[in-house]
Amino acid sequence: MRVPFSSFVCSFALTLSASAGSVPQSQHIWIITEENHSYEEVIGNSNMPYFNSLTKKYAVAAQYYANLHNSLTDLMLVVAGQNVTLWDGTTSCYDVDNVVRHLLLQGMTWKSYQEDLPYAGFTGLRWDGYLRRHNPLIDFIDVCAPSQKLNDVPYSQLAKDIANNATPNYAFISPNKWHDAHDGTLAQADQWLSQQVPKILALPEFQSGGDGLLFIVWDEGTHTDDRCSSSNSNGCGGRIANLVIGPKVKRGFKSQVLYHHQSLMHTVCDAFGFTKCPGAAGNAPSMSDVF
Secondary structure (H helix, E strand, C coil): CCCCCCCCCCCCCCCCCCCCCCCCCCCCEEEEEEEEHHHHHHHCCEEEEEHHHHHHHCEEEEEECCCCCCHHHHHHHHHCCCCCCCCCCCCCCEEECHHHHHHHCCCEEEEEHHHHHHHCCCCEEEEEEHHHCCHEEEEEEEHHHCCCCCHHECCCCCHHHHHCCCCCEEEEEEECCCCCCCCCCCCHHCCCCCHHHHHCCCCCCCCCCCCCEEEEEEECCCCCCCCCCCCCCCCCCCEEEEECCCCCCCEEECCCECCCHHHHHHHHHHCCCCCCCCCCHHCCCCCHHHH
């Protein structure tokens, strides 16, 4: 992945302020990541009818920008609020604050559901359509521990967990490199979402009065899209779509607040009631206006 010359994580100034609303508490947060397409390629695209049907029902962060052009580093910001490494080939376990550390402190559960992962706890860089660099949670000492690493599971485990009422408090989902639009088409990504997302939305927490929260977010824009904001066209990772789904999310809403990946992390912290939020997420604006 191309990394901009400027810096690992672009600095940004908020040109708009979030509303005074608060993020509702949740015990059920889901994140699905997609790859390498800018906002304008996705929103309104006739090849993505399912995804766009969800944008009409729920909320979209319409001024959401990736921090830079590097998949793993962007995704680290989603789960740790900071750029931990630029090396896509890392197999290290970093002692860096992250979402799993706080989940464990609060007695909560987590799983990383990875399509084409050959078996639970696999630490290789790739297997079939699985790419480790799209799976940021396994690069922290909290997850490398023997008691936790088996929570990194093949995607097929999700169906079993749903059937057994055993889904975790926090679920991080990576489709394979064809279904996340990295190597495949947006139509393929949309078809996968249309088959898999309804299974999540059928869970009790996504029914009326429930506390479920699902983010479908792109890691970065196309590699020719370096925007940091609507007024700054250089130095970051481009404008991307972040769809926020849940019973307490505003219907058909498009947020015009400037957000980056650390804002998603801050929103997760607020929803779970963490007393501290990792990295730069602690000072980032929470996405409170979508509720």
